[in-house]
Amino acid sequence: MRWSPLARKEARTVAKSKGVWLLALLLVPWSYRPTYVGWDGLGANITAGYVQLAGTGLLPLGVLLLSYQSVVGERTAGSIKFVLGLPLTRTDILVGKVVGRTVGIAGPVSLSVLVLAGIGVVQHGLFDPLPFLGVVLVTLGYVGVLVSIGVSISAVTERTVTAAGAVFGVVFLPFIAFWSLIATALFSQATGTPVNPLDPPASGPLFLLHRLSPSGAYNVVTNWVLGVGNSASTYGGVLTELQPQVSTNAFVVEATFQPGAVPTYLHESVGLLVLLGWLVVPLGLARFAFVRGDLL
Template sequence: MRWYPLAREEARALLRSKGVWLLALVLLLWTYRPSYTVWNELGPDMTVGFLQFAGGIVVPIAAVILGYRSIVGERASGSLKFLLGLPLTRGEILLGKLVGRLAGIAIPAFLALGIVTVAGVVQYGLFSPLRYLAVFAVTALYFLALVSIVISVSAIVRRTTTAAATLFIGFILILEIFWQMFVPGIYSRLTGVPVNPYDPPAEGGLFLMDRLSPTGAYNVATNGILDAGNSAWHHSSAISVLRPGHSSNALAVGEAFDPGTAPLYLHEAGGIVILVAWIVTSLSIAYHRFDGGDLG
């Protein structure tokens, strides 16, 4: 594993920075969000749901801020040529950067989530350990998807400003913050099917499009584990939208489709497939461009 020393140095550099520990502090405040509605549905497993709130906007923004310069910054400063002088292939450099940044972000984040978990147990009692481990595993996969996207963009572009603009505008704003707001209009334009998000049609393509973002896919998978509803929105919204008499623009499969009629590709496990697709696709493109491109 010739890439390991590079990954170790990347992780150490991040862990020595204030940014990752600020992320941990924000996660402490952001994820501990008890709710009577969620408690009534999940009971003590509400604590497991706290982990899912890490899939809000905090971790994607942190991944971009802490990772967008990882490769393009070294290209701009000229230090990438030093790395190329080491007995490492370009693929190993890409892997070392990926693993190092992932570890540097995940360690403080999971430490914060561990503290939140302890607080939840003290306040609300013991939860299902299997459900917790499953959500934890999907959360780790989600972190990998986010870091893969950020590192890939950093490897492909030539300027730090291009990396920042691509990630903050294309990824954070469009794909993470506003995507689910755009989906009904985009789908209606593409298909001619009118979409009222408060009374969505039973259109498989609409619901598939709604869960294509990394966070949407993560929410689908973890909602399935929590048994909180098949939705790309976080579990508290998914639970609320399925309550009788409640109106919400959160798309939930159980609200639009009769039991047993939803397409197979809308199964909650599809969220994991989408996350893996983001990882494989982004890293494949990055490897192709980084391995064969001019790094001068």
């Protein structure tokens, strides 16, 4: 693995930055949100639900901000020519940066998770370690997906301000912060069918659209691990939607489709494929542009 020295350098660079430790510090109060519905649905395993909440909003934004300068920052400073002079292919450089930054961010995030686990044990008692570990692993994998997106944007832009704008305006806002609203609007526009979020139709394409974003796929997979329901919303919204005579804007398969009428492509495992796509496709496109050597 020729890229491993570069990966170690990237990991050290990120681990020494103030930003990643600020992110780790903020993740604990961001994630610790106990609710009655969460306790009723998960019991002590609500601690694993806190880890899922760690992966919403703050974590994606922080990881993207810690990744978008990985290549374009060196290009602006002129040090990219030194990196390109190393006995590495450009593919090696991209892989090294993705792996290194993922490891550098995953360490502090894991410490935040351990703090959440400690708080959970004190407040709620011992929890089942298997779903907790499962959600943690999915969350760390999600970090890798977000790093891949950030590095890919960094590799195809010429200025840091352009990369920052793309990360925030092209990825974070549409695909993470507001994807649920956008997906519903896209479906309504394409089909001519108005969608009431409080009473969505049993439409496979509509539900699939909601889980095609990185955040939606992450929620689907972590909800699967938690065993709360099949949805691209967070566990609290899913548990609330599944209560009798309660309607929320969470699109939950069990609350909408009749048993036996759920399309195969809405199985939770498809969320893993969506996350894999967000890991590989942006990086593949970035590699194509980076290998051409037009952006130096």
